[in-house]
Amino acid sequence: MDTPAAQALVDRPSEQPGWSELHPDDELIDVAFVPDGSRLRLVRNGSEYVILLDHHELMSTDVVASEQELARVTCERLGAVPGLQMLIGGYGMGFTLRAALAALGQDAEVTVAEIVPKIVEWARGPMRDFTAGCLDDPRVQLVEEDVGMLIAAARGGYDAILLDVDNGPEGLTRRVNDWLYSASGLEAARTALRPGGILAIWSATPDDRFTGLLARSGFEVNVVAVEAREGVRGNEEAWKHALILARKAVTNGG
Structure with missing residues (x-):
């Protein structure tokens, strides 16, 4: 099956041609x-951290509101579900996971799929103050696996699947993540969800083509615009991200 690449990252020497320069105050x-061959860099600037994918900012501890809302809004819409089963892909900087744990009951189980071992090392090492022990929460199972493989293997086991992979359906490393957002990937996600379950996808921008594909795949779709950074005011569209919420109808089979 043509799922996203399930290979771990490997270390390489840091001196390579064609890499963008860091800002003077940045510490690699x-x-x-x-x-x-794409490169991830963990960079610190004062008290903040950024993960760069080549020369793109992939995630930052300074812009986290929409990642938190991905979990909060999903949990709010699910309501009280005894023994709720959630899959999060991937860990990133952990803001979605921590928001989910804050909203869920003690009987919930959260599986976090993160194929990048370095991301986990950074969470437990230099970023441990941000991690705040969330990976050691007894409700959490961390799996070093491709989230697509877990989705493909599941059969009605999840109440929620939260995807914050790449930059959403139109991401930065689409060769790796195309399957998640394809018709076959969405069918696998629908099969992996229990009736009434939600597939929640973080996206840098709204995507009409993708939401149409979700609807054709049998989901009830709703898109919510949220602030990227907490406290931003006005009509700055650059600070808006999109949460694409796709619910599996209770009456649907499979």
Whole structure:
């Protein structure tokens, strides 16, 4: 099955041509590489951390509101579900996971799929103050696995699947993540959900083509615009991200 690449990152020397320069106040903490050669860098600037994918900012501890809302809104719409089963892919900087744990009951189980070992190392190491022990919560199972593989293997086991992979359906490393957002990937996600379950997808921008595909795949779709950074005011669209919420109808089979 053509799921996203399930290979771990490997370390490479940090001196390579064609890499963008860091800002003068940036401190390079660590480097890792994906199998296609794309590079991840963990960078610290004062008290804030950024993970760069080549020269793109992939995530930051300074812009986290929409990642938190991904979990909060999903849990709010699910309501009280005894023994709720949630899958999160991937860990990132952990803001979605921590928001989910804050909203869920003690009988919930949250599986976090993160194929990048370095991301977990950074969470437990230089970013441990942000991690705040969430990976050691007894409700959490951390799996070093491709989230697509877990989705493909599941059969009606999840109440919620939260995807914050790449930059959403139109991401930065689409060769790796295309399957998640394809018709076959969405069918697998629908099969993996219990009736009434929600597939929640973080996206940098709204995507009419993708929401149409979700609807054709049998989901009830709703898109919520949320602030990227807490406290931003006005009509700055650059600070808006999209949460794409797709519910599996209770009456649907499979």
